[in-house]
Amino acid sequence: MNAKIDFSKISFLIVDGDKISAQVVYDTLAYLGASHIQRVKAPNDAFDVLRTEKIDIVICEWRLRGMDGLEFLDVMRNSTNSPNRFIPVIMLTAHSEMRYVTTARDLGITEFLAKPFNAKALYSRLVSVITRPRVFVNTGTYFGPDRRRRQVQFDGPDRRSPDE
Amino acid sequence: MTHFDWGSGAVVKPEETKKKKNVQIIPAQTDLKRRAVNFIKGFDINLSPEQLEELEKVVQKSSETFVRDIGTDLMECRKTIITALNDKSKRPAAVEAAADLAYSVKALGGTFQYPLMTQIAKSMETFMADRTTANEKQLLVAQLHIDSLYVILAGRVTGFGSSVEQATVAALTKLTERYESPRE
Numbered sequence: 001m002n003a004k005i006d007f008s009k010i011s012f013l014i015v016d017g018d019k020i021s022a023q024v025v026y027d028t029l030a031y032l033g034a035s036h037i038q039r040v041k042a043p044n045d046a047f048d049v050l051r052t053e054k055i056d057i058v059i060c061e062w063r064l065r066g067m068d069g070l071e072f073l074d075v076m077r078n079s080t081n082s083p084n085r086f087i088p089v090i091m092l093t094a095h096s097e098m099r100y101v102t103t104a105r106d107l108g109i110t111e112f113l114a115k116p117f118n119a120k121a122l123y124s125r126l127v128s129v130i131t132r133p134r135v136f137v138n139t140g141t142y143f144g145p146d147r148r149r150r151q152v153q154f155d156g157p158d159r160r161s162p163d164e
Numbered sequence: 165m166t167h168f169d170w171g172s173g174a175v176v177k178p179e180e181t182k183k184k185k186n187v188q189i190i191p192a193q194t195d196l197k198r199r200a201v202n203f204i205k206g207f208d209i210n211l212s213p214e215q216l217e218e219l220e221k222v223v224q225k226s227s228e229t230f231v232r233d234i235g236t237d238l239m240e241c242r243k244t245i246i247t248a249l250n251d252k253s254k255r256p257a258a259v260e261a262a263a264d265l266a267y268s269v270k271a272l273g274g275t276f277q278y279p280l281m282t283q284i285a286k287s288m289e290t291f292m293a294d295r296t297t298a299n300e301k302q303l304l305v306a307q308l309h310i311d312s313l314y315v316i317l318a319g320r321v322t323g324f325g326s327s328v329e330q331a332t333v334a335a336l337t338k339l340t341e342r343y344e345s346p347r348e
Binding site: 001002003004005006007008009010018019020021023024027028031032033056057063086088093094115116117118119120122123127129130131133134135136137138139140146 | 186187188189190191192193194196197199200201202203204205206207208209210211216218219220222223225226229230233234267268270271272273274275276279282289
């Protein structure tokens with residue numbers, strides 16, 4: 001028997017100033033069965049929603065008016081005023097060059113989806129966020145999901161081992 | 165500090181003070197998974213090709229809106245640029261409008277089977293990025309990009325086009341390199 005995802009149990013917030021892009025994501029989520037989907041154009045509106053409603057996953061465009069998606073992410077992860085520092089954030093952007101990906105990763109992005117995207121790519125990011133939650137790492141310079149995604153053999157000292 | 169212990173007669177080295185680790189590992193939040201993952205209701209974690217096809221159809225539902233809205237935006241942006249060619253005070257607004265449009269088309273073209281538009285828009289976006297204004301020739305380069313995008317959209321040229329279209333993309337990119345400076 002295959003494991004399934006019941007999207008009706010999950011609430012989404014789409015933060016995207018582009019009408020068509022937001023609509024595509026909305027339609028996809030609605031088709032999957034999500035019944036609680038909020039759409040806003042600007043980060044400030046997103047914070048209002050996050051403070052008043054229970055949102056499980058944020059899908060955010062990088063290029064936004066006023067505060068951009070990265071600043072939004074930075075506030076979400078690092079500000080004392082953050083409504084939820086642990087919320088999964090999927091960053092959608094047409095800035096798909098490696099330097100953008102690493103910048104977003106180092107600010108605590110959960111998943112990165114380069115535009116133009118297709119349904120399969122969006123679905124795989126949703127599945128990853130829901131079924132493979134990652135531990136969070138808090139250091140002096142980083143707060144966010146563990147950036148080590150690949151399990152590779154490492155022979156050096158484990159700096160993350162618990163204090164003896 | 166290392167010292168000599170007179171009792172045992174040995175040189176005693178102090179215990180190395182262990183560097184305090186300042187990394188905190190917080191367990192993964194599994195609430196979402198517990199709530200949504202089950203074996204009865206919803207979509208399979210691994211969608212079948214048929215299910216993916218259905219999902220892609222949902223995405224393509226907005227294709228007509230894309231063609232209509234971007235078509236309108238391209239026409240408006242073209243007008244703004246033509247106005248700015250004769251009025252220097254309107255150039256910053258024209259540059260901003262062109263940069264926004266380039267980003268939108270780059271982001272969405274490929275999603276709706278217009279990857280050629282994404283290619284041209286990428287060239288335009290790189291050209292417009294970090295500019296606050298543009299000179300006459302630079303505005304004309306932007307206008308050529310917009311005209312090309314419009315032709316592709318009007319002709320519904322899906323896919324990457326033929327060698328002619330690819331030559332156009334290459335020519336536009338060369339133009340952007342030629343008129344790159346000054347960047348104000």
